[in-house]
Amino acid sequence: MKKTIAAVAAALALAVPQALAQGRWSVAAGAEYSTGRYGATEATEVWYLPVTGRYDSGPLSLRLTVPWLRVTGPGSVVGGNGSQVQVSATAASTRRTESGLGDVVATAGYAVFHDPQRSVLLDLTGKIKFATADAGKGLGTGADDYSLQLDLSRQMGTWSAFGSLGWRRMGDPDWADFRDPWFASVGASYRLNGTTHLGAAYDYRQRLLDSTAPLSEINLFLNRDLGRNRRLQAYLIKGLSDGSPDWGAGASVTFAF
Secondary structure, eight states, rough: OOOHHHHHHHHHHHHHHHHHSSSSEEEEEEEEEEEEEETSSSSSOOOOOOEEEEETTEEEEEEEEEEEEEEETTTTTEEOOOSEEETTSSSSOOOOEEEEOOOOOEEEEEEEEEETTTTEEEEEEEEEEEOOSGGTTTOOOOEEEEEEEEEEEEEETTTTEEEEEEEEOOOTTTTOOOOOEEEEEEEEEEEEEEEEEEEEEEEOOOOOOTTTOOOEEEEEEEEEEEEEEEEEEEEEEEEOSTTTEEEEEEEEEEEEE
């Protein structure tokens, strides 16, 4: 048995670096600003600055996002990922500004079905949100979350349609007993030319607490190929409920190598 384990370990030690070398790496840096009341009497402003490392090899995609947060608002609102903020009814309502490391997110995706003739792709994606943000500062809930989702897309000439359906297992801090919400997204994009796409998406997530509203928002986005393995994405957010920001805007640049 020990010889078998040693043989498997040796094979992995040789195979993994070779597989990683055959894949494609990229790094993205972005910035997002959003503001909303989230059921409170005053607005909360959030700056969300993520850096994401990504590795793609065939049907496999791996990502790690490390964000920096700056939150200004009442203490009854705690920062999430920059586009959604959870509400704590027991926290103090004094307005404050806090900043620091946000919650690190690890993502693994796999293309479980691909039909090149019909340009149909189905991905299965899992995420872990690590509670690395300082809960004492209101930058996070202080608990890990786990989610699983299916992403379906189809390209039809210059148009592309996409949708997602997922479920999140929320970690519960001392001050709240979160629901485990379902979430979904649907949208489409249009290719203006060989380098630019325009699109829109609608995102929904069930409420996290009985006292809060579900997330409901519209996103407008632009993707542009800048050449030399660089890509720009810019987007606008319009919230449709108290569980979403009133509005937000962001951009990111991806460098592939």
